[in-house]
Amino acid sequence: MSRRVLVVDDDDDVRRLATMSLSRVGGYDVRSAASGSECLAALDEEIPDVVVLDVMMPTMDGPATLDAIRARRTGYDVPVVFLTAGVGGADVDRLRALSVSGVLHKPFDPLQLPNELGEMLGW
Amino acid sequence: MVEDYRQPRTWILGVATAIAAILALVVLPHRGAAWNFIFLVTCLFSLVVLFGTSLSAPRAARGVWWSMFAFQLLTMGALAMFEWEASTGRGGFPSLDDLIYVVAYLPAFIGLGLLIHRRYPGHDREAWIDASILTVTAISIFGLFLIAPITASPDLDNFSTVVALAYPLLDLALLATLIWLLVGTGQPTAALTLLAVSVALTLSADIFRDLALVDDPAAGPAWWISVLRAAAIAAMALAAASPSAATIANPRGDRAVRATTPRLALLAVGVLAVPAIVAARLWTETAGPTLLLALAAIIVIILAVWRIQILVSTVQQQRRVTELVLDSAGDGIVGLDREGFVLFANLAARRMLLCRESDLVGRRFHDVAHHELPDGTPYPWLECPVSSLVTSGEEAFLTDQRYIRRDGTAFPVEIVMSPLVIEGVVTGAVQSFRDVSERQEMDEIKRQFVAVVSHELRTPLTSIKGSLQMLNAGITGPLNDDQQELVSMAVANSDRLGKLVNDILDLERLDSGRMPLEPAVVNAGDLIDQAIAGISGAAGAAGIRLVAELPADRGDLDVHVDPHRLHQVLTNLLGNAIKFSERNSEIRATATAEDDAVRIAIADRGRGIPEDRLATVFDRFGQVEGGDARREGGTGLGLAIAREIVERSGGTISVESTLGQGSTFTVTLPIADETDPAGPTVEAVPEGAAT
Numbered sequence: 001m002s003r004r005v006l007v008v009d010d011d012d013d014v015r016r017l018a019t020m021s022l023s024r025v026g027g028y029d030v031r032s033a034a035s036g037s038e039c040l041a042a043l044d045e046e047i048p049d050v051v052v053l054d055v056m057m058p059t060m061d062g063p064a065t066l067d068a069i070r071a072r073r074t075g076y077d078v079p080v081v082f083l084t085a086g087v088g089g090a091d092v093d094r095l096r097a098l099s100v101s102g103v104l105h106k107p108f109d110p111l112q113l114p115n116e117l118g119e120m121l122g123w
Numbered sequence: 124m125v126e127d128y129r130q131p132r133t134w135i136l137g138v139a140t141a142i143a144a145i146l147a148l149v150v151l152p153h154r155g156a157a158w159n160f161i162f163l164v165t166c167l168f169s170l171v172v173l174f175g176t177s178l179s180a181p182r183a184a185r186g187v188w189w190s191m192f193a194f195q196l197l198t199m200g201a202l203a204m205f206e207w208e209a210s211t212g213r214g215g216f217p218s219l220d221d222l223i224y225v226v227a228y229l230p231a232f233i234g235l236g237l238l239i240h241r242r243y244p245g246h247d248r249e250a251w252i253d254a255s256i257l258t259v260t261a262i263s264i265f266g267l268f269l270i271a272p273i274t275a276s277p278d279l280d281n282f283s284t285v286v287a288l289a290y291p292l293l294d295l296a297l298l299a300t301l302i303w304l305l306v307g308t309g310q311p312t313a314a315l316t317l318l319a320v321s322v323a324l325t326l327s328a329d330i331f332r333d334l335a336l337v338d339d340p341a342a343g344p345a346w347w348i349s350v351l352r353a354a355a356i357a358a359m360a361l362a363a364a365s366p367s368a369a370t371i372a373n374p375r376g377d378r379a380v381r382a383t384t385p386r387l388a389l390l391a392v393g394v395l396a397v398p399a400i401v402a403a404r405l406w407t408e409t410a411g412p413t414l415l416l417a418l419a420a421i422i423v424i425i426l427a428v429w430r431i432q433i434l435v436s437t438v439q440q441q442r443r444v445t446e447l448v449l450d451s452a453g454d455g456i457v458g459l460d461r462e463g464f465v466l467f468a469n470l471a472a473r474r475m476l477l478c479r480e481s482d483l484v485g486r487r488f489h490d491v492a493h494h495e496l497p498d499g500t501p502y503p504w505l506e507c508p509v510s511s512l513v514t515s516g517e518e519a520f521l522t523d524q525r526y527i528r529r530d531g532t533a534f535p536v537e538i539v540m541s542p543l544v545i546e547g548v549v550t551g552a553v554q555s556f557r558d559v560s561e562r563q564e565m566d567e568i569k570r571q572f573v574a575v576v577s578h579e580l581r582t583p584l585t586s587i588k589g590s591l592q593m594l595n596a597g598i599t600g601p602l603n604d605d606q607q608e609l610v611s612m613a614v615a616n617s618d619r620l621g622k623l624v625n626d627i628l629d630l631e632r633l634d635s636g637r638m639p640l641e642p643a644v645v646n647a648g649d650l651i652d653q654a655i656a657g658i659s660g661a662a663g664a665a666g667i668r669l670v671a672e673l674p675a676d677r678g679d680l681d682v683h684v685d686p687h688r689l690h691q692v693l694t695n696l697l698g699n700a701i702k703f704s705e706r707n708s709e710i711r712a713t714a715t716a717e718d719d720a721v722r723i724a725i726a727d728r729g730r731g732i733p734e735d736r737l738a739t740v741f742d743r744f745g746q747v748e749g750g751d752a753r754r755e756g757g758t759g760l761g762l763a764i765a766r767e768i769v770e771r772s773g774g775t776i777s778v779e780s781t782l783g784q785g786s787t788f789t790v791t792l793p794i795a796d797e798t799d800p801a802g803p804t805v806e807a808v809p810e811g812a813a814t
Contacts, residue, residue: 013590
């Protein structure tokens with residue numbers, strides 16, 4: 001059974017591209033959510049193998065969603081990888097310091113994205 | 124000859140000779156042949172020197188010296204006439220010598236008048252008042268001791284009285300002129316001083332003669348009066364011979380000091396002399412012009428009061444100007460004594476701190492406005508850097524400080540501390556501080572703007588680039604040749620756009636200091652290896668060999684830099700070298716240890732850079748050819764970023780190039796200090812965000 005990935009991004013196109021990359025190139029079983037609250041709703045149904053979480057989202061941003069995930073009764077220990085359009089440096093270090101498995105950068109190469117994700121998680 | 128005696132050395136010789144001559148005159152038996160000879164020589168010397176100076180002096184001074192020449196000539200004429208009259212028995216009073224002597228005053232007045240006019244132009248109220256005070260005093264004394272006895276003398280007929288009165292009156296006028304000359308003096312020169320001495324000596328001789336005339340009009344002058352005259356003549360000659368004779372009539376450059384101690388003392392004597400005379404007169408009840416003296420006393424006192432008022436108002440005005448300057452400054456300026464107590468606080472300081480003057484002055488500044496740390500805990504006086512600078516007397520620029528307003532709110536400040544030094548002793552400090560909250564807000568707005576722009580640019584770029592890459596890779600099915608060409612073109616250009624966005628954001632963050640470098644001890648050899656490994660794919664695709672020439676022992680290559688940023692720099696330099704190299708050529712990367720730096724050189728055998736462009740390759744968008752960026756997929760910002768990073772790391776970056784043979788970029792980096800507190804060696808971990 002292939003790995004299950006939950007992609008969370010408020011931008012429709014980026015979400016669709018990441019979904020397509022991870023499913024078509026990486027061969028993962030990908031579901032997606034357009035916001036932090038949708039992400040939490042999706043986790044209620046099923047706990048994936050990894051959550052790819054956009055950082056900058058309206059109302060509930062990446063770190064806030066991460067907090068909410070870690071505060072859950074079930075699936076609180078799901079691996080999370082941030083997907084950020086930030087410029088690196090101190091901002092990225094701050095993200096890394098949170099309980100995540102890694103940080104992916106936008107713009108990403110859809111041909112490489114599944115590999116990078118897999119390496120981060122030791123797949 | 125005319126120019127010769129104005130050489131300083133010749134002049135000093137002249138002074139010595141003149142003093143010797145005067146002493147000789149005093150010692151020699153009066154009216155002896157030797158005395159007469161020396162007197163005559165002095166007169167001739169004076170006339171020759173005055174004549175020479177009058178001819179050679181610049182236009183402004185010429186009139187003065189010609190007048191003095193005429194004055195001396197007539198004075199000597201009068202003396203000669205007196206001798207002649209005495210020897211032929213035609214003496215008596217008044218006679219022809221007296222007439223000539225009176226006429227001699229005319230050029231003296233003209234000369235001194237010209238001097239005063241040229242030298243002290245403009246309105247000088249204090250000089251007028253001071254001169255008036257001293258002149259009124261002089262009038263009182265002259266009136267009492269010279270004029271009153273002459274008018275009261277029964278021995279003189281009307282004509283004789285007029286001539287006898289002319290002497291003290293002319294002397295009085297000469298004295299008034301001399302006083303004017305002295306009180307208006309800016310920086311006295313030798314010529315001016317000697318001229319004044321000469322006039323004063325003449326005046327003394329005249330006054331003694333006047334006194335003698337009062338006693339006995341028919342008596343000849345005493346011998347020492349002749350000595351005074353000789354000295355006056357010699358002083359005038361020296362004045363004309365002095366090096367400063369040519370500039371004597373130049374306008375006074377400075378504003379004369381109005382309140383020197385000697386001057387005020389002289390004025391005090393002048394002011395007190397008249398009432399003293401009046402008191403003495405009343406006490407002894409001797410006859411005399413008491414009413415006139417009382418009037419003089421009143422005038423002198425009024426003038427003195429006026430003078431004091433001017434002095435006080437000048438001081439007040441200077442203080443107002445100082446206060447105005449301080450209050451007009453936009454920065455808060457606070458003077459502190461060595462204990463940190465406030466001596467003064469300007470308007471901006473009081474406004475920023477919401478304090479009245481009384482809230483600050485006399486109180487310890489730290490207690491008023493600096494007593495709390497950002498977290499609300501008390502800020503001990505002993506730990507405060509501002510306070511320690513007050514006592515140490517050092518200059519310093521302090522940032523990240525917070526001052527507290529009177530209402531308890533705080534604001535961020537930058538402070539410049541300068542010691543307050545009075546006569547070499549540190550007596551406190553002046554601090555000027557600036558409210559930087561607005562600037563910090565602006566920085567924050569800018570930071571947010573960059574973050575938003577960064578996000579808003581990258582998000583669509585992610586979709587565009589990603590979609591094109593998927594298409595290009597044939598994930599969605601094969602493309603025909605035309606489609607493939609178009610998609611490749613789009614991929615390449617979306618790559619370039621992505622790099623450009625990264626570079627612009629990098630530069631912005633370097634500019635604003637928001638890309639903090641995190642230096643660590645890393646090995647330059649490792650940095651080179653990692654950069655080469657990272658870019659070897661691109662080099663292989665371009666058919667270019669990357670060679671690292673590193674010493675076997677890398678121990679000397681430890682540097683103190685930010686490994687991520689240096690990786691970015693080296694990757695950029697290697698990338699450039701690859702772009703501009705021919706296929707099958709070689710790029711060498713070397714690292715060598717120097718005294719206090721490590722030198723990294725990256726040499727290619729590409730087309731090179733024209734000499735006139737070498738200076739601008741590190742500028743933003745400073746590519747050698749306008750089309751380079753487009754053709755080679757660069758942004759034109761890579762080298763600018765590299766320079767910024769290297770220079771901020773304490774290193775240098777430079778380039779040497781021969782057209783057609785290749786370029787060598789050299790980076791020097793500061794070596795890791797063994798005592799450096801940076802801690803253990805950190806692995807050089809390249810970050811994805813390479814240019």
